[in-house]
Amino acid sequence: MSENTIHNNDYAVIGKSVPRIDGREKVTGAAKYTGDLKFPNMLYGKILTSPHAHARILSIDTSEAEKLAGVKAVITHKDVPSLKYGISPARWDENIFCIDKVRFVGDKVAAVACIDEETCYKALKLIKVEYEVLPAVLDPLTAMDEGQPLVHEEYERNINTEIHQEFGDMENAFKNAHHIRKDRFVGQRTYQSPIEPHSAISMWQDGKLTIYSSTQSPHYFQYYIAREFGMKMGDVRILKTYVGGGFGGKLEPTGLEFAGAVLAKNTGRPVKMFYDRAEMFAHNRGRHAQYMEITSAVDKDGKILGCHTNFIMDGGAYTSLGIASAYYAGALLPLTYEFDNYKFDMFRVYTNLPACGAQRGHGAPQPKYAFECHLDEIARDLNIDPLEIRIRNARRPNTVTPNDFGINSCEIKSCLERAGAMSGWAEKKGKLPKGRGIGVATGSFVSGAGYPIYRTNLPHASAMIKVHEDGTAATLYTGAVDIGQGSDTVLSQMAAEAMGFVYEQMKIVAADTETTPHDFGAYASRQTLMSGAAVKQAGEEVKRQLLDMAASMLQRPVYDLDVKAGEIFSISDSSVSLSFSDAAREFFVRRGPLVGKGSYTPPKLGGKFKGAAVGTSPAYSFCAQVSEVQIDEETGVIDVLDVWDVHDCGMVINPGLLHGQVHGALFMGLGESIWEQVLFDDKGKIVNANLAEYRLPTALDMPKVHSGLIDSYEPAGPWGVKEVGEGSTNPTMGCFANAIYDAMGVRINSLPLTYEKVWRALKEKREKEQAQK
């Protein structure tokens, strides 16, 4: 793999692959995740879920369960607030426990707290729920038909979200087109599958509720829990320990926090709640299955004149984060290629299946797969090289998308050119032996959402730095959430850089709503830019105060002083020096704690139309990917040989961690491309809710990865940063589909691109060819 030069020359701490701040704890097994915690007198809790996809609850009898020795509490909807929740205020549609009916296999009905796990399972079996089974809506494509049962009575025709947006002059674009093409694609439901299962430990003390949770956003949990229980946010403390991956699946409260809070209150004891792997699948909130129709008009050079996307997505039984997924699906599509005329129609429908939410890349990866395949088809119609048609349409910096997203830095053209050069595109395209093919696709993503999930004027991120009394260490307090991506490390590097301090002496306290200042958390790839901006400001405030003290200690004007890597120096006289520690210690003696603080609120972004806020961001990442595959004609087996990934993600703070994000995104893209799919039986029950049959790629499946960077600087980000973790998920599925086409001349129009689908497509092609002879 090659790595391009990055802006690291002038910096002491950022731009370097320093080791993770939590690395040692993680390699020794000392790192504690929520499930590893134990508290004195702690109980264990489990949730009883629905065995039916759609059923009326006629009665719930908990008396037998209550009698069992070791059972300390049993709760149902009667014992909890009936206020509906969800993360999208416009569509609050979920209850802590179902009241009159259940809406999917796995819907929450009751919960128990017991002295141990085994007693929980026994107690759950003793709860008698009488159901009247109702006809279920399992097919999103017919869910909107007249006469279908309703998942939620208040939502006619099972329409959860409906979007119709039109920008520019579509009619004219299509009238003047040289070529118009329509294609249809289908995406599948996948699941984030973090390796750590969800868990939450709740406890009460003097009216205050504390919850340790495996969460991506303590703040949102705090907000929703306080709201649900009518508490002051100050009386709810949410904190995380280490989190074993999230990928969007741990962004919203589960039943575990709500039920655990009530069980802990009723028993007066800490309660640990957890999902096992099958329950994780049932809770789900993974990627929506989307049905995507795309029609584009192009000129004779393949330049896109206008595009119409017409999508349906299977939302499952609740809104979850899906309203944002629905908007993202279409809103982010015009990022990578420049065109002025765009129409986006979407229906997100309710079905009696587990709810879908935000999975890495949010609504964007499947539409991107569809569009990248569609663009290759257009290129073929016009006899243009696929790489070339992308370069011709590539977005330029300082442009505005038809849906009013302002793009600052954008090096997608260079990404494409570089990926082409690294992969040897020109030598390979059209010249590879039969069975081998090469494909290209692009991706892009927001670096943080322009608006928070609920309406609030709080800053999006804030940070505090406290230099220790003797000046030898500094602690960063941030609400940002490290779920494995490395934000604790990156933000500590940023803090040290901004203060003129050293990384090795940084400590961090993160993601605790009581001890750390507010931050919205880990979603929408926001932390490097947004939390980073707050941290930079806090560091600069420390630096200002420190240099002011140094000026008085050294009897020199403050403008002549600077500090870097723990040493204060004079700009005019190299003989003058003072250590950061000595100046910081003196500061404490004379003036008290040396503290810096910072906060970040994005500027006002986006247009004025309905839904204009979703997809806005201060900055967007861009990337291009080329992959080479080998297909076995007999069996349809797909072997991905090499992948070249080139990124424009602004200034890179920690190249090691950044490439780690690229590898992980490619891995997830590979799984979703070929194997991963949540499957249901005809009663709406998941048939592969385990890690053997829901097939994640193993170490034997991963191709060679070559990850490259384009030098870029984003004016909206601190030190020029922008995101990488999600945008890099976007190109993979389309890239592989295009490579398969190149290898075999068959287009697989639905995900996953399984061996069987390839085999069937090859068989059909052969039969057609034979018939023509």
Add this chain to the structure above:
Amino acid sequence: MQAIVDKEGIKRYLISLTVNGDTYTVVVKANTMLVNVLREELNLTGTKKGCETGDCGSCTVIMDGKPVNSCIILALEADGKEITTIEGVAQNGVLDKLQESFLNQTAVQCGYCTPGMILSAKALLTRNPNPTEHEIREAIAGNLCRCTGYVNIVKAIKEAAGQPVDEH
């Protein structure tokens, strides 16, 4: 094996196992899993649970030299066995070369798979100090990682085996 029967008629067995060099005697039921003895009785929570069905490898420990999924090993089967968990890999606070190489190669993200990965790798390098890349991939094929794509994990194992590692 010594057994006692409780009031409800459930049999419990006294087993003795050596974990990270120390011998422990614990009382278990016939269906108690090794992973729960390690985590709940001995408080060795470095051994993780990701699935409890033998599919993810997070609970990997080394038992008599072989990597095993401790979530599908009965505690009874571990009676008299020598077990190494992640807590026993570093010696006297000094990291093992695999732990060092995992840090060097940025092979850790969320860290949930890391203990299991390191133990599978350790068992490999003990029986085969100079594995090929394919052998490395085979040795960790039962350990799922959702974060890293295994790219840097494979590099870390190569580094620990003293093999050259490409820069990226």
